[in-house]
Amino acid sequence: MAESRSGRRWSDSPSTIFPDYKSSIQRGPGKAPISVPGWDRSLSLRPVWPQLPEGDADLTANGRVNGDPIGERILLEGGLTDEAGRPVPGALVEIWQANAAGRYIHREERHPAPLDPNFLGAGRAVSDAGGSYRFVTVKPGSYPWNNHRNAWRPAHIHFSIFGAGIAQRLITQMYFPGDPTLPYDPIFNATADAAVRNRLIARFSMEESVPNWAHCYRFDIVLSGSAATPFEEEQDHD
Amino acid sequence: MTDLPGFGRMNPKDRGGPHDYLYPDAGSGPVSAGPTPSQTLGPFFAYGLTPGAYGYPLPEIHSNDLAGPAVAGSRITVEGQVFDAAGVPVHDAMVEILQADGQGAYAERPRNDGFTGYGRFGTGSEGPGGDKRFLFRTIKPGATEPGAAPFIAAILTMRGLLNHCITRIYFPEDALAQDPVLAAVPEERRRTLIAEAIGPGHYRFDIRMRGERETVFFDV
Numbered sequence: 001m002a003e004s005r006s007g008r009r010w011s012d013s014p015s016t017i018f019p020d021y022k023s024s025i026q027r028g029p030g031k032a033p034i035s036v037p038g039w040d041r042s043l044s045l046r047p048v049w050p051q052l053p054e055g056d057a058d059l060t061a062n063g064r065v066n067g068d069p070i071g072e073r074i075l076l077e078g079g080l081t082d083e084a085g086r087p088v089p090g091a092l093v094e095i096w097q098a099n100a101a102g103r104y105i106h107r108e109e110r111h112p113a114p115l116d117p118n119f120l121g122a123g124r125a126v127s128d129a130g131g132s133y134r135f136v137t138v139k140p141g142s143y144p145w146n147n148h149r150n151a152w153r154p155a156h157i158h159f160s161i162f163g164a165g166i167a168q169r170l171i172t173q174m175y176f177p178g179d180p181t182l183p184y185d186p187i188f189n190a191t192a193d194a195a196v197r198n199r200l201i202a203r204f205s206m207e208e209s210v211p212n213w214a215h216c217y218r219f220d221i222v223l224s225g226s227a228a229t230p231f232e233e234e235q236d237h238d
Numbered sequence: 239m240t241d242l243p244g245f246g247r248m249n250p251k252d253r254g255g256p257h258d259y260l261y262p263d264a265g266s267g268p269v270s271a272g273p274t275p276s277q278t279l280g281p282f283f284a285y286g287l288t289p290g291a292y293g294y295p296l297p298e299i300h301s302n303d304l305a306g307p308a309v310a311g312s313r314i315t316v317e318g319q320v321f322d323a324a325g326v327p328v329h330d331a332m333v334e335i336l337q338a339d340g341q342g343a344y345a346e347r348p349r350n351d352g353f354t355g356y357g358r359f360g361t362g363s364e365g366p367g368g369d370k371r372f373l374f375r376t377i378k379p380g381a382t383e384p385g386a387a388p389f390i391a392a393i394l395t396m397r398g399l400l401n402h403c404i405t406r407i408y409f410p411e412d413a414l415a416q417d418p419v420l421a422a423v424p425e426e427r428r429r430t431l432i433a434e435a436i437g438p439g440h441y442r443f444d445i446r447m448r449g450e451r452e453t454v455f456f457d458v
Contacts, residue, residue, distance in 0.1 A: 007457045012273050014400040020259050023278075023398025026322040030448040033403070033457040036422045040382045041344065042336055042391060043458060047356040048345045053297045062296070083273060096286030105294070106282035122286030122296050148258040154265075158279060160287060166336060167458055171395050171402055173277040175265070182265030187277060189261040190400050195270035200277065224273040 007035060008224055009083075014190035014197075021186040022147050044165040044225070049092050049126060056124045059095075059137035063120030070116055071100025071138030075216040076174075077208060080131040080163065082223055087131025091163040091223075095135060096122040097156070102141030111143050136214070142181055154181040154188060159221070167225035174219045175201045281330050281397040288332065288360040302359040304337070304376035308351040311340030311377030314439045316407060319371050320361060320394065323448035327370035331361045331396035333445075335374055335407075342380030342388070353377075378409070378439075387417040394445060394455075403455040407443050408432045419456075427454050 017028035055061050060069055076095075080088040098104045098121065101113040105121055121140075125133045140155045156173040163169070175188060182188055182201075191197035199222070208216035279287070290298025305313055316335075320328040337355045338344050345355045359372040379388045390407040406419065408431050414420055420428055430453045433441035445453045 008401070009273050013276055016399075016401050018400060021278075021398070021400070024400055025398075026324055026326075027328070027396060027398030027447055028400065029403060029452060029455055030323070031452055031455075033455045034423055035457045036419045038418060039456075039458055040386065042338075042382070045344050045346065047336060048348055048354040050299045050354075052299065056297075094286060096283060104282040105285055109282060120285070120294075120296060122289065122294075124299070151258075158277075158283065158286070160279065160283075166391055166393065166404060169393055169402060169404075170274060171276060171279045172274055173280075177265075179265060183261050183263065184259060185261075185264070186259055187400070189259075189264050190277075191275045193270070194264065195268050196272065196275055198265070198267060198269040199272070199274050201265060201269075221274045222272060 008033075011193075012191075012196050012224075014187075015192065018186060018190035021190055024190070039166070042165055043167045046090055046164045047092075047162060049090075052124050052126060057133075057135045059097075059119070059121065059123045059135060061136075062123060064118050067118050069099065069119035069138050071119075073214045074137060074139050075208065075210065075214050076135040076137055076157065076202070076219065077205075077216060078133060078202075078219040078221055080127045080133065080161065080221050080223060082163075082168070082225060087127075087129075088163045088168065088223055089127050089129045089131055091127040091131075091133075091161055091168070092124065093127060093133045094122070094124045094160040095137070096158045097137065098140040098143050100138050100141050102143035102155075104143070113141070113143070139176070142179075147186060152181050152184065154179040154185050159219075161221060161223065163223045165225075168223040170221065170223055172221075173200065176217070177201050177204055276401045278397055278400050279332065279395050283330075283332060284360050284362050288358055288362075291360060292362060300356065300358040302357050302372075302374045304335075304353070304355065304357045304374065306352040309339070309353045309377055310351065312439065313375070314378050314441060315373065315375055316390065316433060316441045316443055317371050317373040318443040318445060320396065320445045321447065322398075325449070327361075328396055329361055329370045331372070331394060331399075332358060333361070333372040334358050334393040335376070335390050336393070337376065337379040337390040338382045338388075340377050340380050342382045344382070385416050385418070387412045387414045387420065389417075389419075392443075392445075403453075404458050405445065405453055405455050406431050407441075409441065410435055423454050427452075430454050
């Protein structure tokens with residue numbers, strides 16, 4: 001039997017076309033997505049990930065050439081759960097970001113801020129049996145973009161998450177608490193409900209900060225759907 | 239002010255002033271419980287999500303080749319372009335595919351033949367998608383459920399897209415009439431989900447974000 005679809009929570013999502021974010025005007029689909037009576041088991045079947053390279057979750061090390069990257073080292077931790085609050089183990093969590101000066105290594109980036117020879121700005125992790133992930137990185141800088149005059153993206157870290165199946169795909173961005181540019185950012189504000197979009201802001205955790213080493217930010221992520229694979233199955237290949 | 243080192247690089251007229259957009263108090267106030275909202279992946283994802291294809295130094299863990307030498311099945315190539323509302327091909331989209339093997343079985347754990355059923359391609363302007371195409375080498379999937387037609391699921395995301403889009407790639411030679419998902423799509427839009435055969439084992443599947451032939455996306 002086909003599994004019934006879960007459907008996305010559109011009330012908890014940004015507007016697909018949000019005119020203040022100019023790229024969305026030409027690129028958002030014009031028609032509403034179609035509900036289906038069922039999909040198939042890939043809806044809640046986790047794809048197979050290859051073994052991640054050693055140290056892939058430490059962005060202060062995986063781009064190292066001859067020293068530490070410049071910037072404020074941070075721990076970035078969080079838990080993945082489904083809408084029912086159950087942990088999502090085995091999810092692929094990929095992050096990418098600008099360096100501390102607000103510069104991405106992408107070749108098409110033109111912001112006149114320095115590259116950091118010891119910082120790549122991308123990392124990956126797989127959530128553990130309790131649904132937790134952990135990265136070490138540096139706090140990214142804000143960077144300018146061309147959406148409008150004097151447009152600055154708030155400091156943010158991009159997240160790509162693939163949980164248990166297609167229904168648990170999420171691509172998002174994490175922001176930092178107290179960022180003064182958040183009220184000016186059309187991407188952050190494309191989600192209309194303030195209490196919903198505030199889920200995108202990490203929480204500073206003094207409890208999990210490490211003395212003489214790094215601040216900790218927590219970013220807990222709730223994936224839509226509640227079609228987690230049974231835990232017994234996870235133990236086979238974690 | 240202009241005697242400050244470096245300040246001459248900046249034109250004071252370009253500073254500050256009334257802002258085009260302002261969402262007062264954004265970033266403060268309460269947080270509700272629920273799913274984390276989606277955001278665009280932005281323009282600079284290639285070095286993190288599809289690094290190998292673009293020559294970035296992060297080791298590649300996904301590719302666009304799903305049909306390794308040990309994988310059984312009929313070899314196919316699926317390529318296409320993503321067109322925006324103005325019909326312009328998109329040069330910074332990422333297409334992911336997920337599919338079953340030739341027998342209709344998904345890879346549920348690492349397999350001896352190396353088949354994962356999952357692949358990625360970025361349509362970036364300087365990598366293999368320099369012509370703004372995506373391309374996958376894979377095998378023809380089998381039907382995953384009785385009565386359903388074989389399909390490849392595709393997930394689309396790009397700069398400017400605040401919520402990812404999910405569609406299905408069907409094949410023109412298959413019996414499609416009984417497929418329950420196709421049946422849920424208005425008849426005049428079904429053709430947007432069926433790839434075009436452009437050669438032996440070679441298919442084209444274009445994705446259109448707007449217009450008369452706007453691709454059907456599903457609410458999953």
